[in-house]
Amino acid sequence: MTTSPATSPADTVGTVLRETVGRVAILTVSNPARRNAMDTRMARLLTDAVTTAVADGDVGAVVITGEDPAFCAGGNLTELSDADPARLRAVYEGFLAVAQCPLPTIAAVNGPAVGAGLNLALACDVRLAGPRARFDARFLPLGLHPGGGYTWMAHRAVGPQVAAALTLFGEVLDAAEAQRVGLVLRAVDDARAAALEMATRAADAPRTLAVTTKATMRVTAHLQAQVDAVEVEVRAQAESVRQDAFRERLAALQAKIARSDQPND
The missing domain is CATH 3.90.226.10 (2-enoyl-CoA Hydratase; Chain A, domain 1)
Known part of the structure; x- marks a missing residue:
């Protein structure tokens, strides 16, 4: 601090x-x-x-x-x-x-x-x-x-x-x-x-992702139809899944799920 x-x-x-x-x-x-x-x-x-x-x-x-x-x-x-x-x-x-x-x-x-x-x-x-x-x-x-x-x-x-x-x-x-x-x-x-x-x-979220999401929210707040918001979001979401932050967090979540599915001895 x-x-x-x-x-x-x-x-x-x-x-x-x-x-x-x-x-x-x-x-x-x-x-x-x-x-x-x-x-x-x-x-x-x-x-x-x-x-x-x-x-x-x-x-x-x-x-x-x-x-x-x-x-x-x-x-x-x-x-x-x-x-x-x-x-x-x-x-x-x-x-x-x-x-x-x-x-x-x-x-x-x-x-x-x-x-x-x-x-x-x-x-x-x-x-x-x-x-x-x-x-x-x-x-x-x-x-x-x-x-x-x-x-x-x-x-x-x-x-x-x-x-x-x-x-x-x-x-x-x-x-x-x-x-x-x-x-x-x-x-x-x-x-x-x-x-x-x-x-x-x-x-705690990836900084670039938080910035992009806040910017997207500001844009979609002025749109009249959900389909228009979909078009704004789809490019940003597709970009996010290619980032290391998503891959690392997804792998950690999958590993946690796998551990929880293991039977207790």
């Missing part, structure tokens, strides 16, 4: 901690004094941390979390107060880096995910919610239009009615309610530990 900050140890403004456990990179947005608020600097650090994880061939999955007690309590309001489109896009780069990550990603939501923090959670493939998790869009009450692709992500994650309840009507969801409406996969006692356990399963 290795841990390193994305900035120098003397930097107390905020950082993104990078920790590697097995083949899982855990990226922790860390500025607890500001409840891990997202600004252009933090977004750049997050982008760099995701890029570093993807570039590491030994990493097979990524967990995104926040320094307790929050996941991410939104954008930096001081910076937002005079933000122009260019600055807003710079903040969005952090969400987009997570959303576009080719590796499997899990959000370990350990506390409030507010505004930009909800964006960060939605950018991940899967979300797990700890006991202190709260999901609060909070854009309209601040007089702020949603950004960062929030409306698109929310609609795809929970459908039009729940997206409207969160966005237009100010519904705030705890972990149990977020699970009920499908915003998170599960409510768990320890979001980080549960995310690490789940991410390890993804990371």
Whole structure:
């Protein structure tokens, strides 16, 4: 296990901690004094941390979390107060880096995910919610239009009615309610530990296969007919059976089956 900050140890403004456990990179947005608020600097650090994880061939999955007690309590309001489109896009780069990550990603939501923090959670493939998790869009009450692709992500994650309840009507969801409406996969006692356990399963798969499968899922999600999905999958599946990873795992499975079929003495 290795841990390193994305900035120098003397930097107390905020950082993104990078920790590697097995083949899982855990990226922790860390500025607890500001409840891990997202600004252009933090977004750049997050982008760099995701890029570093993807570039590491030994990493097979990524967990995104926040320094307790929050996941991410939104954008930096001081910076937002005079933000122009260019600055807003710079903040969005952090969400987009997570959303576009080719590796499997899990959000370990350990506390409030507010505004930009909800964006960060939605950018991940899967979300797990700890006991202190709260999901609060909070854009309209601040007089702020949603950004960062929030409306698109929310609609795809929970459908039009729940997206409207969160966005237009100010519904705030705890972990149990977020699970009920499908915003998170599960409510768990320890979001980080549960995310690490789940991410390890993804990371144990051949890395190229996981990347290809995630890319395929993104393509087939927009298709209208199963037969079209078959045509997308058939080439990738045929390629996978020619790989050493498949042959080795198939041989191991066949040997295990053969051993289980042997009579006991």
